[in-house]
Amino acid sequence: MSSKPFDMIVIGSGPGGYVAAIRGAQLGLNVAVVEREHLGGICLNWGCIPTKALLRSAEVFHLMHRAKDFGLKAGDIGFDLDAVIARSRGVAKQLSGGIGHL
Numbered sequence: 001m002s003s004k005p006f007d008m009i010v011i012g013s014g015p016g017g018y019v020a021a022i023r024g025a026q027l028g029l030n031v032a033v034v035e036r037e038h039l040g041g042i043c044l045n046w047g048c049i050p051t052k053a054l055l056r057s058a059e060v061f062h063l064m065h066r067a068k069d070f071g072l073k074a075g076d077i078g079f080d081l082d083a084v085i086a087r088s089r090g091v092a093k094q095l096s097g098g099i100g101h102l
Contacts (some may be wrong), residue, residue: 006032014041040096053088
């Protein structure tokens with residue numbers, strides 16, 4: 001096992017962790033990030049971001065039912081729960097991938 005010296009070690013790659021790691025690297029530090037699972041941590045992959053995507057779908061669904069209030073017509077309004085969840089997972093995956101590039 002080889003050892004490599006680090007100036008800064010960040011435990012957790014959630015919103016605070018990856019920002020701290022980026023800033024450390026910008027300042028010229030040799031930075032290591034320790035993450036148990038996926039870059040972005042719980043917030044980005046399972047908590048905040050996917051939940052916000054689900055809430056946005058619910059908001060659009062609600063607004064579709066109020067189309068008449070906006071001078072619009074909409075019929076046969078429904079939802080596909082599997083597609084709603086897939087969109088939520090896609091949003092999280094896209095943002096997590098973006099952190100990987102940083």
